[in-house]
Amino acid sequence: MSDVKLVLRGRVRAVLGENIDTDLIYPGRFLNVTDREKTAEHLFELAYPEIRAGLQAGEFIVAGKNFGCGSSREQAAAALKFAGAGAVVAGSFARIFYRNAINLGLPAVVSAEAHAGCEVGDELEIGLTQGVIRNLTKGTELRAAALDPRAVELLEAGGLIPYLKKKYAA
Amino acid sequence: MGLTPMTLPMTMAEKILARASGREAVRPDEIVVANVDLAMSHENADLVRKSFLEIGVSQVWDASKIVIIFDHRIPAESEKTATTHKAVREFAAAQGIENFYDVGRGGICHQVLAERGHVRSGMVVVGTDSHTTTHGALGAFATGIGATEMAGVWTEGKLWFKVPSTIRIEVEGEFRPWISAKDLILYIIGKLGADGADYRAVEFDGPAIRRMTQASRMVLANLSMEMGAKVAFTPVEEMGPDPGAQYERTLRVDAGRDVAEPQIACPHSVDNVKPLSAVGDLEVHQAVLGSCTNGRIEDLEVAARVVAGRQVHKRTRLVVIPASQQVYREAMKLGYLETLMAAGAIINPPGCGPCVGVHQGILAAGEVCVSSTNRNFIGRMGSKDSFVYLASPAVVAASAIAGRLAHPAEVEAAHV
Numbered sequence: 001m002s003d004v005k006l007v008l009r010g011r012v013r014a015v016l017g018e019n020i021d022t023d024l025i026y027p028g029r030f031l032n033v034t035d036r037e038k039t040a041e042h043l044f045e046l047a048y049p050e051i052r053a054g055l056q057a058g059e060f061i062v063a064g065k066n067f068g069c070g071s072s073r074e075q076a077a078a079a080l081k082f083a084g085a086g087a088v089v090a091g092s093f094a095r096i097f098y099r100n101a102i103n104l105g106l107p108a109v110v111s112a113e114a115h116a117g118c119e120v121g122d123e124l125e126i127g128l129t130q131g132v133i134r135n136l137t138k139g140t141e142l143r144a145a146a147l148d149p150r151a152v153e154l155l156e157a158g159g160l161i162p163y164l165k166k167k168y169a170a
Numbered sequence: 171m172g173l174t175p176m177t178l179p180m181t182m183a184e185k186i187l188a189r190a191s192g193r194e195a196v197r198p199d200e201i202v203v204a205n206v207d208l209a210m211s212h213e214n215a216d217l218v219r220k221s222f223l224e225i226g227v228s229q230v231w232d233a234s235k236i237v238i239i240f241d242h243r244i245p246a247e248s249e250k251t252a253t254t255h256k257a258v259r260e261f262a263a264a265q266g267i268e269n270f271y272d273v274g275r276g277g278i279c280h281q282v283l284a285e286r287g288h289v290r291s292g293m294v295v296v297g298t299d300s301h302t303t304t305h306g307a308l309g310a311f312a313t314g315i316g317a318t319e320m321a322g323v324w325t326e327g328k329l330w331f332k333v334p335s336t337i338r339i340e341v342e343g344e345f346r347p348w349i350s351a352k353d354l355i356l357y358i359i360g361k362l363g364a365d366g367a368d369y370r371a372v373e374f375d376g377p378a379i380r381r382m383t384q385a386s387r388m389v390l391a392n393l394s395m396e397m398g399a400k401v402a403f404t405p406v407e408e409m410g411p412d413p414g415a416q417y418e419r420t421l422r423v424d425a426g427r428d429v430a431e432p433q434i435a436c437p438h439s440v441d442n443v444k445p446l447s448a449v450g451d452l453e454v455h456q457a458v459l460g461s462c463t464n465g466r467i468e469d470l471e472v473a474a475r476v477v478a479g480r481q482v483h484k485r486t487r488l489v490v491i492p493a494s495q496q497v498y499r500e501a502m503k504l505g506y507l508e509t510l511m512a513a514g515a516i517i518n519p520p521g522c523g524p525c526v527g528v529h530q531g532i533l534a535a536g537e538v539c540v541s542s543t544n545r546n547f548i549g550r551m552g553s554k555d556s557f558v559y560l561a562s563p564a565v566v567a568a569s570a571i572a573g574r575l576a577h578p579a580e581v582e583a584a585h586v
């Protein structure tokens with residue numbers, strides 16, 4: 001049933017700063033793209049097109065605090081997910097982005113230590129329910145917040161849609 | 171003996187969530203499942219619709235509690251948008267969603283929701299737009315959610331919330347001439363930071379707030395989103411926080427002393443706030459007056475007053491967007507649009523216009539815009555190499571006349 005593993009392994013694709021807003025992640029001019037998969041084509045399009053270009057499936061985006069601030073646009077989380085990001089790890093998340101990510105089945109991991117403790121290319125192992133990130137390249141352990149059971153339930157279902165589908169349309 | 175749950179004093183957010191989740195009392199950090207009273211979407215109703223159809227339920231939970239208002243791209247600026255508009259239009263008809271405001275019937279979603287009486291105090295309102303916080307000015311627990319989550323609301327009519335702790339902001343003192351709610355809230359965002367109210371509720375109160383118009387209170391609740399607030403309240407007659415309610419912190423502001431000058435949010439973040447005199451000389455290519463923050467009658471009135479009998483500077487375009495059809499018509503009757511147009515302004519149809527960088531006033535590389543809107547992120551209104559400075563309607567109008575960032579008092583004194 002689970003298409004998201006609770007221990008993730010992958011490389012860091014990008015380390016970004018604080019207050020990475022949803023216009024940076026997914027510019028407003030592409031909001032009329034309502035096919036979720038197609039949103040991936042515009043990930044970071046104005047500001048960091050090179051991140052999307054080089055993103056390999058399962059790689060992580062690491063950032064400072066307040067990742068995803070700004071608009072409620074779900075395309076920001078969808079673009080990351082469908083471009084192949086395995087998770088976003090940030091000092092904190094703006095609340096709507098966080099909910100969107102989990103609802104779409106994209107793990108969003110809160111860690112105050114990750115931003116300083118990771119570099120592009122580092123290999124990480126993230127224990128979503130354990131609240132720990134192992135930086136295998138550096139041989140360090142970084143503290144993270146364990147995902148709460150509600151988020152784990154949604155991620156394990158593959159997101160809110162499959163979760164509700166099972167509940168209502170069975 | 172301790173207090174029983176029934177007598178625990180609660181903040182506005184706690185009271186509304188307790189009622190909506192069928193509890194006697196709630197406390198910060200508790201998770202509650204609340205019944206939703208009103209669910210609003212704009213064009214992104216198309217995303218909601220798709221998620222809803224995927225879930226596979228045939229009928230929305232309560233068509234009378236759903237409102238859909240087109241505003242981001244009206245009239246449709248491309249075939250792609252026209253196609254999503256059409257799909258939503260047909261879906262609304264099929265589902266019996268009567269509160270559907272099509273092109274020419276409404277305007278910016280938050281303005282329409284408020285002016286058409288959809289929001290009442292004590293309601294839980296969710297919208298697929300982050301500035302849904304605006305409706306805290308009407309006493310609603312009102313917050314933004316994503317499209318898939320809204321599909322869940324359309325299915326179940328309820329949503330989980332973590333009860334937020336509350337920041338209380340007390341404002342006293344008298345505003346100086348030309349200083350408005352926009353300057354106050356930009357000052358507060360500058361102090362607290364872009365994440366200063368993340369996950370929190372905000373309650374504004376104090377004599378300076380109680381003297382404000384409803385429209386000005388909406389400015390405060392609207393922009394509270396830019397410091398991360400989940401919900402933001404200004405006082406309403408029908409209900410208030412309980413005396414003795416617990417606050418995470420209280421911030422006191424003196425409107426006259428602390429906000430002595432117009433406040434400007436400089437590129438590229440809303441918390442990069444400086445008093446006007448600290449920004450320095452800045453040539454302005456476009457001035458935008460509009461949005462869910464500052465596109466109401468009082469905003470058009472002050473702008474008309476500033477530009478009356480003057481001409482917009484030759485290097486500057488002044489783009490004016492009344493927030494709704496209703497605002498547009500009233501501004502027309504009152505002569506504000508005539509005054510603005512005589513000065514050289516272009517009037518866009520009611521809607522979001524250039525605020526979200528789609529159409530009707532996009533910026534080229536190197537251009538500077540002074541705007542009464544609410545976001546100045548990189549590329550928000552066009553080129554990633556353009557610059558957006560957020561300001562009050564009075565400063566936007568004054569800057570359009572001066573062709574550079576200007577205090578309205580300067581323009582007034584210049585007798586030009």
Ligand code: SF4
Nearest residue numbers: 301461462522525526
């Ligand atoms: S006016 Fe701007 S901020 Fe307000 S709803 Fe429209 S796009 Fe969003």
